[in-house]
Amino acid sequence: MVLRSNFVRISTAALCAAVEILLGSLTAEATRGRVMGIYTSILGVGLSAGPALLSASTANEISPFVSIWVLICIMGALSVLLPNAYNANEQPDTGSNASIGRFLLNAPFLALLFVFVGVKNTAQSSFFPILGLGTGLSVPSSSLLLSACMLGSVTFPALIGYLADKCDRRVLLAITCSLFGSLTFAVVLTLAEPMIRLLAAFALGGVGSSIFALGMTLVGACFSGRDLTAAYVATGSLWGFGSLIGNLIVGSSITAFGSVGYAISAGFPFLVGGIVMLFVCCHVFGRPTNRVGS
Numbered sequence: 190m191v192l193r194s195n196f197v198r199i200s201t202a203a204l205c206a207a208v209e210i211l212l213g214s215l216t217a218e219a220t221r222g223r224v225m226g227i228y229t230s231i232l233g234v235g236l237s238a239g240p241a242l243l244s245a246s247t248a249n250e251i252s253p254f255v256s257i258w259v260l261i262c263i264m265g266a267l268s269v270l271l272p273n274a275y276n277a278n279e280q281p282d283t284g285s286n287a288s289i290g291r292f293l294l295n296a297p298f299l300a301l302l303f304v305f306v307g308v309k310n311t312a313q314s315s316f317f318p319i320l321g322l323g324t325g326l327s328v329p330s331s332s333l334l335l336s337a338c339m340l341g342s343v344t345f346p347a348l349i350g351y352l353a354d355k356c357d358r359r360v361l362l363a364i365t366c367s368l369f370g371s372l373t374f375a376v377v378l379t380l381a382e383p384m385i386r387l388l389a390a391f392a393l394g395g396v397g398s399s400i401f402a403l404g405m406t407l408v409g410a411c412f413s414g415r416d417l418t419a420a421y422v423a424t425g426s427l428w429g430f431g432s433l434i435g436n437l438i439v440g441s442s443i444t445a446f447g448s449v450g451y452a453i454s455a456g457f458p459f460l461v462g463g464i465v466m467l468f469v470c471c472h473v474f475g476r477p478t479n480r481v482g483s
Contacts, residue, residue, distance in 0.1 A: 213409035226350015233343035307431020312455035338394035345395025363467035370460025
C-alpha cells in the first residue's frame with residue numbers, strides 16, 4: 190500500500206511538472222497570467238472532485254489505484270501529443286547550462302515563495318479541519334469550512350490571472366501575499382461566527398491558490414527554453430519540500446500558540462513578505478510594468 194501511494198505521488202508530481210513546462214513554453218506572454226490562473230483553477234477542481242471519483246469507483250468495485258493510474262496515463266498521453274499539435278509558439282532553447290541551482294541563484298525570491306506555498310497548502314489541507322475541531326466546531330462545521338476554502342481555490346485564480354495580464358505582476362503578487370497573510374488571522378479570529386468564518390475561508394482559499402498561479406506566471410515570464418524546464422522542475426521540488434516541513438512547522442506552532450499558531454506559521458511569512466515586496470516594487474523598480482524583469 191505504501192509503495193502504491195508513493196508511486197502515485199511520484200507519477201502525479203512528474204505529470205504536473207510536464208504540464209507546467211508545456212504550458213509555460215506554449216503560452217504567449219500577453220495571456221500567460223490567464224492560462225496559469227485557469228490551470229490553477231482546474232487543479233482545484235481536481236482536488237475537489239478526487240474524493241467523489243474514488244468513492245464512485247469503490248462503489249462500483251473498481252480499485253481506486255486503477256482509476257488514478259488510468260487518469261494519469263490519459264493525461265500523460267495528452268501531454269505527449271499536445272506539443273506535436275501546437276509547437277508553433279514554443280520558445281527557442283536558450284542553449285544555457287540549465288539547472289535547478291541556476292534557478293535558485295537567479296530567482297531566490299521565487300524559490301522561497303514556492304517553499305512557503307508548500308507550507309501553506311499543508312496548512313490548508315491537513316490542519317484546517319483540525320483547527321475547527323480544536324476550537325469546538327462540530328465535524329460537519331469543520332468540513333464545511335474546508336469546503337468553502339476549496340471552493341475559493343477554484344473560483345479566484347482565473348480572475349487573478351486575468352488581472353496579472355493587465356497590471357504589474359510583482360505588485361499584484363505583493364498585494365495577494367499580504368492579503369493572504371491577513372486572511373489567515375481573520376479566519377482564526379472569526380471561527381465563532383458561522384457566516385463570517387465561511388466567507389473568510391472562501392477568500393483564504395482563493396487568494397492562497399492565486400499566489401501559486403502568480404508565481405507560476407512569473408516563472409514563465411522570466412525563463413525560457415531549458416532554463417524554463419529547470420525552473421518548473423525546481424518549483425515542484427521546492428513546493429514538495431515546503432509541504433514536507435509544513436506538517437512540522439504548522440503543527441508545532443498550533444501546539445505552542447493554540448489556534449493563532451495557524452496564522453503565525455501559515456500566514457505571517459506571506460504578510461511580511463508581501464509588505465516588503467510591495468515596498469521594493471514601489472520604491473526600487475519605479476513605475477509598474479506588466480512584464481516582470483523589465
